[in-house]
Amino acid sequence: MTQRQTPTVRRRRLALTLKQLRARAGLSAADAARRVDHDASWLSRIENAEVRPHPNDVRALLGVYGVNGDQAEAVIAVARQAKQRGWWQRYSDVLPDWFSTYVGMESEASVIRTYECQMVPGLLQTEEYARAAFEGAPVPMRRDEVDRQVSLRLERQTILLSDEPPLLRVVIDEGAVRRLIGGPAVMKAQIERLVEVSRQANIQILMLPYAAGVGFDGSFVILDFPPLPEPYPDAAEDRMVYVDTLTGALYLERPSEVSTYAAAYEQLQALSLGPPETRATLSKIAADLAI
Structure with a gap:
């Protein structure tokens, strides 16, 4: 495996x-x-x-x-x-240290729970959507930097195709799928991708609709890591929260911090449409996009 x-x-x-x-x-x-x-x-x-x-x-x-x-x-x-090199280190020219840490953790997580209020999660982006997102980023990038960032993002997605893929649980705000990143054609293809992958056993996508009336103004990721096999002497639960900013990131590990974000995620899940309703709504949004 x-x-x-x-x-x-x-x-x-x-x-x-x-x-x-x-x-x-x-x-x-x-x-x-x-x-x-x-x-x-x-x-x-x-x-x-x-x-x-x-x-x-x-x-x-x-x-x-x-x-x-x-x-x-x-x-x-x-x-x-721990002294070996990670696969992502060949992208060190465009990968800041604070995000390099996240990529390494994401690569081995057993469960990834993410709430996104602005964008489609990176693990589920199409190549065209990712490119448009980087080209429209508030911090301008050169063309070669955009190419490298897109390649990195696509390579990160290969964890979903591994022999033991993580469970990916996504809550995405309706605004994130209505924002026309790259224009109608790119957005239509991206939404159709979400509908397609949401049928995979290890991926759940829920949409938080405008009608819910509430949301959360900051995206975050909760990562769970599998225990190491015996005889390794560490049996403690291993979970952390990742929150990124424009120039850095927060890695939250204290039990009180993790439990607060876990409770917020559960509440966002409860307010979201279920998987079938999410697929139906996403399909309608895609169908309404004029190309």
């Missing part, structure tokens, strides 16, 4: 695991770091996924935490994977 392992997720999972194991051992960051001849700031950067530790350093930390045998080897294997 095609595996969608990424160094981004491995580095983040490793950071969470090392922090958990230190807490279980009852050690402060300063105490643990001192025992392996480092300072607390070094371990803090590792536990915040700011740096990729060498597997030998991971082995030393595990020894301090009393983790050995198969469990230790499983963690060290993840540390080695």
Whole structure:
């Protein structure tokens, strides 16, 4: 089977695991770091996924935490994977660091829940729609940059065709499908694409209609990650929220933050049309577009 392992997720999972194991051992960051001849700031950067530790350093930390045998080897294997290059790094000329992190996480998510109030989600865009969106972006791009961005977006979509595709759950505001990105012909083809893919078992698309009377003025994504197989010693739920801006992004991981966005997503789902009604409405919007 095609595996969608990424160094981004491995580095983040490793950071969470090392922090958990230190807490279980009852050690402060300063105490643990001192025992392996480092300072607390070094371990803090590792536990915040700011740096990729060498597997030998991971082995030393595990020894301090009393983790050995198969469990230790499983963690060290993840540390080695975290040092590999991701497929998206060949797009580094047009991919900012803050979005590179997201692409790596998206590539290995088991469930992707997204609410979009302005645009069709990138994972579901047609090539023509994506090109028109980049060409009309508020920050101008050169033609070659647009070409690279479109290629990256299309390559991201291949996760939906993998042997183990993620579950994609989308709530899209009616305004996003009525905004004529690229003109009527491009928009018609894009909406027809949404109708087509919404019939796939792993994809659900719900439309939040104007008639609902309420919405949410910011798009966001909730990513769930699958647990690593035993004997890896990390059984904690792994979920995060991604919110992007024009010049950066927020990665929210605190339980209170994640639960707030999860509750908002559930409310948006409840206010949306069901899958059959969404398909019927989208089909009517596409049919009404004059070409």
